[in-house]
Amino acid sequence: MLTRNIDIQNGLVNGAFGILLRVVYSENDQHIIKLGLKMDNETSGKNNRTPADDMVYIERAEENLKQKGVVRRQFPVKLAFACTIHKVQGMTTTSAVVSLKSIFEPGMAYVAVSRVTSLSGLYLLDMEEKKIFTNPEITAALENMRQANLDDMMPLLHVRQTLSRSDVFTIVHHNTEGLPAHINDIKSHHELCLADVLCLTETHLRGSFVAESLHLENYNLFKRNRHLSYTNFPQMANRSGGGVAVYVKSDIQVHEKQYIHNVTDLEFLALKVEAPVSALIAVVYRPPDYILRPFLKNLCKQTNHGAV
Structure with a gap:
């Protein structure tokens, strides 16, 4: 998984998934200089891919730390055989395996199961109905809302x-x-x-x-x-x-x-x-x-x- 935004316009963003297929070494000292990734999303990094192997190559990123004079250089990727629900908010995928075992906040289950585009691509683990719940304050607010009368509402293109x-x-x-x-x-x-x-x-x-x-x-x-x-x-x-x-x-x-x-x-x-x-x-x-x-x-x- 990418851990920082590299090219937002091309979908190389924090949270994007890919498979590590190649490690590129320097010819001089054999240090690793690039990682070749095959992105899960077909559109991610489309403009950054090399024609020969259709991979996206990630270079080291540099970051200044709080300690004066300390600089961290590392590849902005990490293993992600699984990831948290909070991390995948906004993601859309054709299939996903979702574990409801560690749900601890209202709405988390909804966020998790709504990442897929169809029910056929959703696989649930540790299914417990009590894990699927909403914030009671939201339920109370909805119950207190005044019911709208559609007959009294002005249609969008109605000329008064x-x-x-x-x-x-x-x-x-x-x-x-x-x-x-x-x-x-x-x-x-x-x-x-x-x-x-x-x-x-x-x-x-x-x-x-x-x-x-x-x-x-x-x-x-x-x-x-x-x-x-x-x-x-x-x-x-x-x-x-x-x-x-x-x-x-x-x-x-x-x-x-x-x-x-x-x-x-x-x-x-x-x-x-x-x-x-x-x-x-x-x-x-x-x-x-x-x-x-x-x-x-x-x-x-x-x-x-x-x-x-």
Whole structure:
């Protein structure tokens, strides 16, 4: 079994199994320099295998120990004719022999027997029904949960009548954590696409150019990037991320209040809606490292000046 993550993308991870088929020695001093493994999982180490023998070769790993100046060099493998249930959490295999003899925690038996892809590949040893048990707190919590009435739940693609009424003006706010990365999620969301005004924070947009893929059909886009939002905090203005944006349906009369007196050091966007309703919409984002007290002080100062 491998005992450390060597190449996560290729499945050579801590807990991966293989058979030792070859030991490679140095030509000079006959020290062992590599171990050749045939991995149990056909996809593990696929990009690391040698074409000649279809094996994965593991080299020594070096690790600094707590003792000053002490370095340990060893191959990150160990014998594993069997392994603990905790070690195989997350593993998937076609067959396994599971011993329930030493079960001592709730849920351990479930973790063990659920590693296989079919019942035909599961072999049980030391079978005792009392070893298969759950945490009593979980059972109590489930019993106390209110039963959901499926008749009262909104189906995933159901359009609520209140969102399609002409006398309802719908404003939605959402933290995107990166608009380019999640624009397709927004376009396909069954409720976000019903908003008259969609306010977004943490857009992570940079520069003045907006890619065509970031435009929503039948919406106009207004945005303010982070680097334009700070005057007295240049360290925040130069950081990536942040930014706000607002999508407004094309049939809504709106204009952006681009220059508001005394408004500095806030990531914000202010829009004046003229029709079909009259409203002033302000979207404000506070970065996690913007200390709350000065942020609120600055926000209140701008509000008192009539900015919002």
